[in-house]
Structures are given as C-alpha cells and as structure tokens.
Amino acid sequence: MDHFLYRDGHLHAEDVPLADIAAEVGTPFYCYSTATLTRHFHLFDEALDGLDHLVCFAMKALSNVAVLKLLGDLGAGVDVVSGGEYARARAAGIPGDRIVFSGVGKTREEMTQALTGGIRQFNVESEPELLVLDEVATGLGLRAPITLRVNPDIDAGTHDKISTGRKEDKFGVPISRARDIYAQAASLPGIEVVGIDVHIGSQLTSLGPFEAAYGKIAELTEALRGDGHTIRRLDLGGGLGIPYARDNQAPPVPAEYGAMVRRTLGHLDCEIEIEPGRLISGNAGVLVSRVLYVKEGEDRTFLILDAAMNDLARPAMYGAHHDIVPLVEPAPGALHAPVDVVGPVCESGDTFARARDLPPLAPGDLVAFRSAGAYGAVMASEYNSRPLVPEVLVRDDQSSVIRARPTFDEMIKRDIVPSWL
Template identity: 55%
Template sequence: MNHFEFKDGELHAEDIAVAQIADEIGTPFYCYSTATLNRHYDVFCEAFSDIDAMVCYAMKANSNQAVLKTLADRGAGADVVSGGELLRALRVGIDPKKIMFSGVGKTISEIDMAIASQIFCFNIESENELALISARAVDAGMNAHVSFRINPDVDARTHAKISTGKKSDKFGIAYDRAEAIYRHAAGLPGIRISGIDMHIGSQIIDLEPFDQAFDRLASLVGRLRNAGHEISHVDLGGGLGVPYKNGDATPPEPHAYAEVVKRHVRGLGAKIVFEPGRMLVANAGIMVARVLYVKRAEGKTFVIVDAAMNDLIRPTLYEAWHEIQPVREPVAGGETMVADIVGPICESGDYLGKDRTMARVAEGDLVFVSSAGAYGAVQSSTYNTRPLIAETLVKGGEYAVIRERQTLDELIGLDHMPDWLEG
C-alpha cells in the first residue's frame, strides 16, 4: 500500500494535490510520502518483533537527508557503502552502533572515518580489505568490529545487474573460503570478529533462494562457532522485491519472508541484522513530469516529457518497468493511446516506458511515474547539462522541498577554467 491516490479526479500525495506542487515548484520533481515510509518500515519491523533484530536501512536506495531522518525517527539504523553515506547517516543522528559499512571498495579515508566513528561493524569483502582495516585500526589504537560477507553461490533469480550472491559476482568471499578467512582474521591485531553477513541480490520475488542461502549460512555459523569464533550477529542483507508492474508476480509479504528467516535463525542465539532498501522506499515515491510534445511518426506515437533518463535511469539501465499515468484521473471509457514515453536526452535509450497503453494526454498535461522512490534520485546525473531535479516530501496536507532544483549557473559553476585558457 502507498499513499498516492486519486481524490476528486486528481492524484494526491497523502492529502495534497500533486498538481499543486507542480504549479508551485515546476517539473520534473520527485515526491515522497512520509506515511508510506513509516508504514513500510513498521510492517517490516513487526514481522520480526519476536526476535532480536536490527534494521539497517540500505541508504543506496535513497539517501536524501529527510528520508533518512524519517526512517531514523522510527528506529532505523543504516547500511552504508561509502564515506559520503556514512557522513549522511551521522548527520541525521543515526547511532554509529547501528551503522553497518558494506561495499567492495572501501578507501583508507572511509575506513578511518568509520573506525573513528566506532560503527557497529564492517562487512568485509576481501582478504586485502581485511589486512587494510587491521592496519588502520592498529594505527588508530582501536579495534574494528568485523563480519565477513560470504557469497553462498545461490542464484537469486533476479536481473543480472542486481544479482550479488553467485560465485561469478564481484561481491563477498567464496563460501568454501569462509572458515579459512575467519581463522586468519582471528590472529590479526585490531580486528574483533563479531558476525557474518550474506546478501544475494535485489528485487527478489521468490523465497526459495533466501531459503537456500540462509540454510547454508546457518550451517556455516555452527561450524565457525565450533572452531571458537564469536558470531554475535548474523546479517541477512536485504533484497526483498516490490511490485512495479500490475499483473506481474506479487512479491512475498514481510511476514512470509520472516517465516523463512526464523526457520533458520531462531536457534542461533544471535542478533539478526537486516538491510532493506528498495522495499522501504520504492513505492513511497513518484516522479512527476510535464508533457512537452506529442509526436506521431511512422505509425508510432511518442509522448515527450521534461523528465529523462538522467533523472530516472532504471528503465534504460535495467529495462525496468514503472507505471506511468496522467495526474488527472482517466475517465472510464475515455480515449486511450499507445505510446513511448521519452525524454529530451540525445540518446535512443532515453525512455521511461515503451509501447504503453495509457489515457490520452496532450501537451502541458502532467504525468507521474510510480515506484520511483528507490534508485531514482540517487542514480540521477547532469547528462546533457540538465540540472538535478527537485525532491519533495509530503506529510499529511503539507510538503517541503528537501532538495532544491539545481540551477544552470550552479551546475556550470562547478567547472573551472585553467589559467592558460583565461581571458
């Protein structure tokens, strides 16, 4: 469920008309719903209320400070994959003891920042990284709490670009190397082994891969403990899918996912850590655009809008489907059209949707792209010198601009002319 609904023929975000926001701040823009963010977080947490669980929101999905603060106020920690994300989490007041640092390419400065902040844990992804963290912790005179991301070689049956749990993926340490690396880490200075981590992919709509992965993980925890390693937390990652397209298979609800999880972890006596991202924010956001032109050529209709692949790259990057509809509620039995919804970018890959049957729209009409709260604004760019678009957050009958629309002067002002070209 989300809180974007038609009321009196107009799309509303909670209690405010989306068209009102468009009239006041212009288009395109992202719009997020506080009520939806809160509901999704609460439903997920409720599914695990009977075990010792910690939810670390995967910030890569949407790292806007207002979104982070909304979730932090509900009790969320953070899963970060860069120094920038760590700084964002700290600045909204997330307790460092609720911050996980994941990612395959942590730099020295990022490691130093995390050690100084005394975060909950590093999820280590290679032996080289382990050696570096050990050295930096020793230099700082501190211990770094670590877990190892173990790659179970399980096919998550998701898009190839968001699969992370097969042996051909770049992430984690091979399952058959796990016991050796824990043994090696136990002898290193500055290292405190505290857990184990596994994350097999994103937008997973089938529980069987989770079942396979968690079974392998639970078995490994037992062997590691028998070898004398302290495993006080087990990080199961994220990856639970969300509904994007009407008619597609419905992703499992959190309570069904929880049944699979608990079957494998109840007897472990460990804190269970989760890193949900997409499932918390995807359907809590939309992108709103205005129709610039309706172009008909060679039996094809193109609806050209003022948003483009630089604003929402998922359709181009992942062949992702997002529902696209007019902001004004279609009239039952009204005219429809089949069209490609495209942007102004000088690329044939610049599209938001292809061959869509939708209510007929005209130049100047507003349309919205659903399920855009995850991997939308965070993946945007300034390609073709197009400024970053605004982000807004709604709560009840009010809204706030939580990222201003970038101006052309601000964008071009990032460039600097070398001395030999001045004048």
C-alpha cells in the first residue's frame, strides 16, 4: 500500500499534488510519503509483537537523514554498511545501541568509529575481519559485541546480483565452519559473542527460502549453546520483496513473515532483529520526471524524459521494472500504445522500459515512477555532470525539500585544480 493516489484527476502524495512540487523544485525529483513509511514500519513491528525484537531499517535502501529521524522517532534501529551510513544514523539521532554494522569490508577506521561512538553489534563476515576487530577493540580497551554472519547456502530465487546466501556468494562464513569460528571468537579478549546473523538476499517473493534458512539457524543455535556459547540474539536480515508492477502477485506480507519467524525460531527465547529496507521505503517513494520529446522511430516510439539512469539506476543495472504513470489521470478508456521510455544520457542502457503500454503523452507532461523509494536516490550519481535530484518529504498537506538539487557552480567547486596547472 502507498499514499500516492489520483484525486480530481491529479496524482497526489498524501494531500499534496505532485505537480505543485514539480512547479516548486523542478524535475526530476524524488518524493516520499511519511504516512507510507510510518505504516510499513508499524507493519513489521506489529508482526513481531510478543517477541523481544528490534526492527532495524536497512538504510542502504534510503539514507536521507530526515527519513532516518522519522523512523528512529518511531523506535526503529538501523543497519549500516559504512562509516558514512553510521555518521548519518547518528546525525539522525539514532542511538548507538540501535545501530547494527554489517558489510564484508569494514575498515579499522570504521570499527573504531563505531566502537567509540556506540554500537549494538558488528555482523562479522569473515575470520580475518574477526581478528582485526579483536585487535582494534583490544587497543581501545573495549569488547566488540558480535554476531557471525553464517551463509546457509540457500538460493533465494531472486536476481543473481542481489542473492547473498549461496555458497558462491561473497557474504558470511560457511555454516559448516560456524562452530569452529565461534570457538575462535570466544577465545579473543576483544570480542563478545551475542548471537547469529543471516541474510540470504533481497526482493524475495516467497517465504520458503527464509524458512529453510531459519531452520538451519535454529539447529546452529542449539549446537552453539551446547558448545557453551551464549546465543541471545538472532539477526535475520531483511529481503522481503515488494510488487513493482501493479498486476504482479503480491509477496508475503509482514504478518505472514512474523508468523513464520515464530514457527521456526520462537522456541529459542532469543531476541529477534530484522533488517527490512525495501518493504519499508520502496512503495513510500516516487521519482517524478518531465517528458522532453516524443521521438518517432521507424519501428518504435521513444518517450524521452529529463530523468536518466544516473537518477534511477535499477532498470539499467538489474533490468528492473517500475510502473510509470502520468500525473494527470488518463480518461476512462484512453488508448494505450507501446513506447520505449528513455533518458537523455549518452548510453543505450539509459532505458527505463521497452514497449511499455502508456496513454498518449506530450512534451511537458509529467510522469511518476512508482516504487522508487528504495535504491533510487541512494544509488544516484552525477554521471554526465547531471546534478543529483532533490528529495522531498510529504506529510499530510505539507511538503519539504530534504535534499536540495546542487547548482552547477556547487558541483564544479568540488573539483580542485592543482596550482601547477
């Protein structure tokens, strides 16, 4: 569910016409709905009601400080994967005891930053990382709370580039070696074992892979407790998908996911952490763009927009689908025709959709890419020296720019010309 609906023939974000925002900030721009973000967080929180739990937003999906503050004020923790994300989380007021640090390539500097600034746990992904973290923590006179990310060798059945739980993936340690590595961790003076971590991928549309992975985690928990380890926390990662096309079959809802967690892990008396990103923010955002040209080719029609692959990378990177809708509601029975929706960047890959059936559109018309609130703005770049697009947050009838579009001068002034040139 989202809060982007037609009212009186015009697409609104909650109570704000998106065309009004376009007139104020220009296009393209991202717009997020406070009501949708709030609702989706509460769906996950309520799904685990009765279990000791923490919902940690995977901020790699959407890292704007205003959005993080909104979710943090609701009680969310965050899952970070870099020192920059950690700094953003703290700037948003998220306390260290609600920040989980994931990622396969944590640096010594990032470890120090989190240990001195406050951290709930590190999700350790390799033996070399474990040894470096012990060295850093010991040097600071601290103990680093850790879970070990285990790889259960489960194929999530999702896109190859967002699968993370197979034995050929770079993430985690083989579950077959977990007991040995936990024994090593327990012997290190700067390490405190607190639990187990698992994450098998993103955009999962069925519960089967989760259930298979969590069954293995339940067995590992019992085995590690038998080895004398205190396993009090299970970090289950994220990955529950969203429907990117309105006619797609809906993935499982958080309540069904929560019931599965109870069924597979509820008997272990562990605190449960989950790290949803896409399902909280995906349908909470749209990218609004303006039609520049309608170009008639020999075999196809091109709809050329002012948004490009540098603004929304998912279609070029993953072949991802986003519903594209006009901001002015088409008349009932309006004829649709196939068009290729493309951007202005000088790459053939700058294509959002091929042969997409859309109603008639003309230069100057506005369109919205739905479900663009996850992995949209965070993956954007300034390729072709195109400024990063602004982000706007809406609540009821209010809207506010939460990241401004930089000017050309601001972009250029970041470059430094050496004195010897």
